[in-house]
Structures are given as C-alpha cells and as structure tokens.
Amino acid sequence: MLRSSPAAEPPNRPLTRVEAANHALFRLAFGPQPRQLSEVARTGWKQWVEQQLHPETLDDAELEARLGRDCPSLGLSLSELQRLAKGEERARARIKDELRFAVLLRAVYSQRQFQEVIVEFWRNHFNVDVNKVPFLATHYEEHVLRKHAFGTFADLLMASAKHPAMLIYLDNYVSHRNGVNENYARELMELHTLGVDNGYAQADVEALARVLTGWTCGWHGAEGGSEEYGFYFNEDAHDTLPATVVGLPLEGGGLSDGEKAIQHLAHHDGTARFVSTKLCRYLVSDSPPDALIERVSEVFRSTNGDLRETYRAIILSPEFASSRSFRAKVKTPFEFTVSVLRATAAEIKSAEQLFRELQLMGQPIYECTEPTGYSDLQEAWLDPGVMVYRWNLAIKLVRNEIEGVSCGSGFVEPVLHSSPAERAKKVMELLLPGARDRNLERSLSLIADPRVMTAYALGSPGFQQQ
Template identity: 40%
Template structure:
C-alpha cells in the first residue's frame, strides 16, 4: 500500500457528520473508549438515554472481574509507597509498566466505561508526572485515592484528595514549602489549573498568599527513609506560616491545617472554578471549541449542586450540543484502546504486551502519567494532528505485519468477520457498522476493493489489511 493510495482512502473516508450518525454509536464514541460488537448491540437495545444513566451509575455495574484481573496482573498499580520501595528498590520500570497496564486493562474491559474516561479526565486535570524523582512510588496511591475515588463524585472531595496527595505535594514541591521560604509551584497550579483557570480573576498576590496558607502541607518521609515513615500526608505545624493571609479578598486567619481546608472550600465554590471545570468537561466530551451556552448551563449546575460531577455531566450528555457535536479526534491512548476494543483484544503475556504497548504509545506521545508539565495531556485536536502518521504506521504494523511480543491482532480480528456476512462487501459493511455505526457508500467500497487487490498473500491477508485501513481512516480517528 503506497502513500498515494492511503491518502486517497483518507480523502474519501470523511468523518461521519452529525446528521448521518447512529445515535448509539455517537454516545459510545463520546462516553467510552470505543465500540465493541456487544456494546453496540446493548446500547441499540436499551436506548441512548438509558445507557447514559447506566454509565452515570458505575456502582451498579459489575466491575469486580476486571478489578480482580487488574490486581492479579498489575499489583504494583495499587500498592502503597513503602511496599513498592521495598519490592522494587530504585527500579522505576515495574511501577510504570503496572500503572500503564492496569489503566489499559480497565479502559479495555471495564463495563464502567464513563467512569474510566472520567478517571482519565481527572488524571489530566490534576496531572502528576510519574518520572519526577520519588513521585513514582506515590503515583499508584494518588491514582487510587484521587481520580479513581472521586471520578463521578464531588469536586471539593477530589480537590482535597489531590491537595493531600503525597505524589502531588512532591511533584509540585509543596512538601518542602515552609514558613520562612514558601514554595509557589503548587499554589500557582492550584489556582491556574485545578480551580479558577488562567482567566479566573486571581493575582500574583493571591498565589503568594495561597502558598503561605499551604506551608507545612507535607509528606511523612519518603519510603524506607525512616522506620516510621509511611509516605503519607502530614501537616507540620512547626513549618506553617501562622500569619493572616488574604486570598481573593477573603481573610484566612492562620489557624493551621484548617486554614488550608478553608482555602480549598473557597476555591471549590468560586464561580470561576465552576466555569473552568465546565469548559474542560465540555471540551473533553463535546468539542474542542466548547459551545458557550452549554458551558454556561453546565457551570450553573456545577455551582448549584455544590460541585456534583455526575449532575454536571448529566447536563452535558443530554444536551442538543452533544447530539450535534462536530467530529473530535481521538487522542493516541484513546485511539489505541478503541482499536483493541474493536477487535476484542485480550491481554496475554503481560511483560511483552506492556513493553509493546508503551513502545507504541511512546511513538505517539501519550503514555499514561508521563506528561511532564502540570497541565496534563492536551485536549485539542490540533495538538495531535501531526501525530497521525505514527498512529497510522503503528496500526498497520500491529494489525497486519505483527512483530515478536506485539499483540496478535490478526487472530483476534477474525472474531468480527462472520462467515455469513454476505461475501467480501458484506464483511466490509459488517466491519463498518461495528467501527462507524453505518454502511459504506459506493465510493468507499470501491476504494477498499482496490486497496485489497494490491495486497499479496491471499484473502485472509487482504481482509486484515483492509481492516487495518478501516481503523486508520477519519471515521474511526475522529468521532
């Protein structure tokens, strides 16, 4: 398959427009990590609205099997810092691989798909770079107790969990922030990224005062540094600035740890925070350029509900703006999981799989928890547009060529190619329904037939080559 042929395919296979969408496929694409044959049948059976409500209540879904599988295959992903240090010492690889593996497994197999999407969202929102110093030992605890604990809960609870997270306090240097030398790194990101937003109305003085209010918020030793060090949050009153502070016009009296809690209360209920969070949620689930009217309605619900994440999402998911949203490019991790879900991938030998996965995601710049800056992985299609060639090449290599240690997509892909589909065209339309939620038009069919004819090696090889192409073209990339 030469470049010219592939570009010709991409020109014909445009992203599916709103008026041509299958509503079931659209809600799957926006709320989950991608369709599977079983999921598409399920949503078509119960209806879009019922599926949205189902996903908003993950506690009613049976996630026990996938959670047990994650615990069995990737125990480091939920271990405490001291245990990790005792187990792996200075080797980072096992922890990073376990985090990537558990994240992938849940995205791939969990029935609570929206919950996993929201875990990813909050992981970006309160981003912690796993490769900074000793953060790697604390990141599993952070993942469990921040994003996973509060993904669909209350924003103030999530904000508090993040502010108490040893991983966050070490990553943004607050663990070393003391009264005589306040460190402003966490204070700045708390205002700019986690709550008010860059245009949220705060000043440099507010940042300085916030830093003073959070002095002494620290960590009880690094793992294994002392016999009694557990690597957990500790407020150190002797290092706290006890002077009066003023943040956003509100006076904080300097009364120890409670002062920091009052600060978090103030930030969580601020109108700028409601607008900032609403904007980011609408951008994630609706459009790169969030519709202003929907942002306003979502922000109003966020404020009125006291930061109820589930209630805010309900406003977004039942909106006309979501139903008519323009196509949105899948980011590389989401695209990779969507490919795996489409071909019903099963994780086998974990070592080779995780190494291949991390290598694949590395070429596309989207390894979980590996974004160095505190703003999290970008959520604008423009950032990832120059990333298309690596993901096209990766999909072709994984689906058709195969390589030692890589996922065996060829055998797995056969599961969706039913012998009663009605010949070659019938198989193509069956795949198109599973991937795009629609049939192929005549121009698309002609191009796929021509592409298959160029592939040597028999009908099976031709079919998998065409499957790879159908996973790479715009209707599957931008959904």
Template identity: 35%
Template sequence: SIDKIRVVGLAGAFEFEAIRPHVLGKFGDMLQVVKQHPAMLLYLDQAESVGPDSLLGQRAAMRLGANGRKVGLNENLAREILELHTLGVRSGYNQADVTEFARALTGWTVGGLGPRMAQATPGYTFAALLHEPGTRTIVGKSYAQGGEAQGRAILADLAVHPATARHIATKLARHFAADDPPPALVARLEHAFLASGGDLPTVYRALIEAPEPWQQDFAKFRTPWDWTVAALRATGAPAPQPQIVTGLLNQLGQQVWKPGAPAGYDDIAASWAGPDALVRRVEAANRIAERVGPIDARQLGETLFPASLSTPTRTAIARAESPAQALALLLVSPEMLRR
C-alpha cells in the first residue's frame, strides 16, 4: 500500500514485476519473488530487521542504530506471510512459528538503505551480517540451512502446504463464485492445487470447469475497480486518461494501490454495497454517461444481458428523462452492479 511513503514509487513496479509475470506459473515461484521485492520488504519493515545474535545485532546490542531506532527483529513480514499469503488464520501455526520465521528471514533487505548498505546495488540483497544464525523450526519442521537458503526453503514448503492450498482455494472461490464460498468448490480447487504442486493454471482450469461459478447469475457484487472497468467497456468509452480512472476509483473508495492494510481490499458485498457507496456509484455512473455521449441504453441493456435483463431495469430505463440518465440507470442496475 502506498500509505507508506517509502513504497509510493514502488507499488506499480511490484504489481508488474512480482505479480503479473507469475499468475500463470507456480504459486511458489510467485511467493519467492514477491517476498524479495523491495516494495514488500520496505512496506513491512523487513529491510531493517536484524537478528539479535547476528554480527550486527551483537555489535549494536542496547545501542541506537544509525537511523535513530534500536535495531532488532521485525516480525511483520513473517506474520503476514503466514496469515495472509500462505497458511491463513487458524491453520495451526502459533506465535513461536512467527518469531522463528522472522529470524530465518533476517538478512533479506534492500541495497542502498542507510550507511551500512550504502555501497550495495539497489534492489533486493541478502546481508549476511544481519542474519540470525542457527536452525529454525517452523510448523513442526526444522530448517538447518544457512543464510538466505533458510528463508527460501521455508517459503518453498509453505507454498505447497495443505493449509495454503485450502486458503488459496477459499479466496478464489469467494472471488469468483460467492461471498460464502461453496465447500465443494473449495475442496475441488484445493485438490487441484495440491495435486499440481501449486500450479496456478491447473487451479484456474478446475475453477472454470466447476459448476458452482456458473450456477447463479449476479452472485458477486462488483468492487469499484470491477465496476469501473465493466462500465467503461460496456459503453465503449475511449481509453480515459489515468487521472480520470484514479479519480473515479478515489470517489468510489478503492484508491489505486492504497488499500490501507496488508490484507488489501475486500471483495464481498458487505464492504461495497452500503448506502453511501451506492450513492457514489450513481454519481460515477452519471459522470460516465455524460462523458460517452448518446447511447441507446435499452439496446445496450439487451446486448449486455440478453437473457437476464429484469423488467424493473427495463422499466427504469424506459422512463428516463434523457439518454444520459437512461445509461446511468443501466450502469447502476442490479445487473451491472453484480456479476
């Protein structure tokens, strides 16, 4: 999130360098790259995590670091990996696992930060003088590897852990099928994840071939991002300037790269379907309708929803006082607000 000033210039690079190139590969490969990206290391303060018994930790014990803060272990990255990115909450890990994992990740930092790293090449680097020595035990398994290899080995195992498979399957089922994920779909995706070793295209195929995502129309309330993209595509609007899109998303409450928390934005109706949020959608729909010019909303509605446009929506469009109002009404109809 660009809430942290140090990440403002890196959030876009993070998406295009760490996420997008790996969405059609192995989950484990994405996980490794994501955790070593400077945006992640800076956002969760991993770049300044120092092992208490590392060379630097011993030298700096009970003294202030060069940046005016006591050096020491930071557990943010380890905690978020376990809670948000792999195993998920209530999956069997505990605080001791978080601390041990944080120790294993010491040394994962960003070159060019502070006096002690000023000569390093900018970007991810492993600094051995920050690394906590010793064997680590995470979720019942011991890791005796030294240095950077220790953290990488832990990530590799977490990426294919059964709890991770269940967590990822649940998130996908919630996003594509229903706010309350169908258990059968979760189980199917979980099996595909485990059987393929976390191969994401295999999981996607299982999702597409499953009946649950196709059984109920309009089960998911569109997030502001989904709705904005759908509205612009539906109306054939010319590609808008970036500031127009960011302005719309700011108005709708889903600022680009600024969710405000490590968990990111929710994709459930309860987060986006409140009265104030709906008023903002109406205002945004009016802006889009005025921008694209005259469009026959009745014809567009039948084209977009040939078998599912409801009678109330047809009636509302027909009673509109102008073509722009008719289009705006279509854009905030139940059919457009949901998918």
C-alpha cells in the first residue's frame, strides 16, 4: 500500500548527498535516466538545479530537430492552424496528435527536465481541453505556457486571458453586454488567482465578467488588409458601466479596464498565497508546512511574481531537501508513464498505444474536461482499480508489447548481461537508484525472468513514489 502508516513519523532531517540528488531527479525531473544519479550526486544537486532553472542554457537541439520532423504543427501561427483545421480530416486529427506527441517526447527526452515538470504544473493550473479547442491548444502550449513559465505570473496570466484557447474553453468569447457569461471571470478568481472563497464575493465575479465583455477572438484585421486569427477587443460587445473588482474601482473605459483588473488580481496578496501554496504542494509535499508557504508567498510578492525566483525559493528551502519530503508524493499516471520510459531508456517511434494507456489510467494528455485540471495529490490516484493499469503498462513495456515503443539497450543490456545473483541489485540500481528497500530486493531475487523482475520493480510501491 502507498498510504502512509499511522505510526509516529521519524525525526525530520536533511537529506544526504545521494538522497538529495535522488530527490531532485524524481521531483524536479520525470525521474533519472540510467546512471544519471551518480553524475548529479558527484557534481552536486544544487548545481544541477541552477542549470535547470535556466533551461535556455541547456542544449536540446537533438530533441528540437525531432519535433521539427514529427510535430511540424508546433511552429504554426494561430491563423495557419485555423486554415489547416479547415482542410481534410486527417490534417485536423494530426494537429491534436502532434501536440500530445510533443508533450510526451519533451517529458521523456528533454535535457530541460524542470521546464517540462513545471509546464505540466501550469498546464493543469491554466487547463484547457483539447477536445473543445482542438486547433488552438498547440499554440496555447507554445506561446502561453512554455513562453512564460519562467517569466512573471502577471505575464503568464495575461497571455492566458487573451488566448483564444482560454477564451473559447471558458466561454468568454461569447460574453456580451446584453448576455454576460460569468464562466471565465469565476474561474479566473477561483482557479487562476485568488482561490475559492478567498477575499471575493459573487458581486466581484459579476463585476469582473462585465469588465471582460468584448474580450473575444476570431478573424480580424484592418479594412482592405489581410485578416489574422486571434484575440481582439469588440467594443460594441463591451459593458461600459463603472465596476469595482476586489476593491479596484474601474471607470468602464474599455480594454484597459480588463487589463487593469487582471493585473490587480495577479499582484493581490491572496494570489501570492494561493499560487505559492499550489507550487509548494506540487514540488514539496501534499501538505506543505505553513512556514514554507509564508516565505514563498513573500518571495512571490517582493519579486512581483517572478516565477523563477519563486521556484528557487521552494527548491532551495530546507523543507524541500528534507526526509519528510523525500518520496512523499505519489506519481500521477503521466508522471509514472514518463518515469518508466526514462528509467528503461525507452525508444519511442509512435505513441498511440501510450495515449490509450494514459486514457485507461485516467490522465489523457490535454483532455481534462474540468477547468481544475488534473490533481497532483495522491488521493486522486490511489484507486486499486486504476493502479492495475500501471502494472499492466510495466509488463507490456518490458515485454516490448507496446506498439512503437521498446526498452533501450542502455537499460536492457546491463540487466540481461548481469549474473542471476547480481540481477536484482542491478534492477534496483537502474530503476530505484539510492533506494534502500531490502524487502523489495529480496523479492526481486526470487524472480528468475529478468523481464518479469523489471516489471515487478516498476509496479512496486517504491516506484510509484517520488
């Protein structure tokens, strides 16, 4: 069982050098690749973290070249995506498939692992469902989430608010002064900034919804010029009456009022605490200490929502590199799948069956219908009926029964070529580096078939944790 024991917790302590490297690679990356732990432990995990906090300095040329070949729609503008969407069915389906494939390939192969981990956080915080915005989510991923993940929260929030994917997903594109739609205004406060019941009332939701009337998207452009698809402000649809949004008076001045309201929410103390709490839950533990949240909130406020500095404050905190946060979270299905693929040095030629496996596990990429996004808390993923699909995935992978995917030679050869007496130790070293689970190692030593042994280790409670 993965649930924590009711027994008294052992005293909290700092992590050893090897434990800290292990912790960083499982929490700030989607798990280590074979033999990566020893390298990070040798150079020091904080040096690795500093590199990861500046992803632009890490060479991902090989991955980018593959994405250019396999996922060409990633580089298209909104207008180009919309024109492609009007074409044949195969072209329309390709846009969605390439987005999901790109998300998976980046998570598995990118050298910029923390970027992929943190983009997954924002992908759920600012969730959109690709089935409602099938030809817009690709641009949203590239130009909102990935572009602003290391910038300021205010810029990320504004980019999200003005992107057609969000405008359509939460129905603001049809919000009109004669028919105000409150969906986006409510989620903007409840999910994106302040948090539920945190310093605002229904009157604030209604006022914000009126302020955001006319924020829409579509084909637009100067008369006689070429039209472009994207965000625009429809003055005729805008409610021009004065409004007050969470204490901010607005005169009814048009587009600028909506921008002022969003900036006000981005810099609100309630937003600092709400976003900091979510980030601490994601990176440290499901129940992060209040003292950590307070310190991180202060960094968020004092840096005007500088996300890189906020991440750094969490990662370099004593609470992060402590025994209580070590292996304290349970992997989501996406995190589990990617960590399995990384640990086994998997070679991915196509991913359709992997997408089906994620569907069975309850986390299809970009298909969360609820605006909350997928949860990263363990209680959401411990249903035994769902866990069985994780074990099935492990068995299929080691048997090379997943179409388009195979275990890499960097993993298979050390396991197959080790002696039966050493094989269990080798599997532990490759899949659970730094772990001290003697019971699991003994259980593995009783299994003769190296592939079954590997699947057993991948399905073990220890591998579900990070």
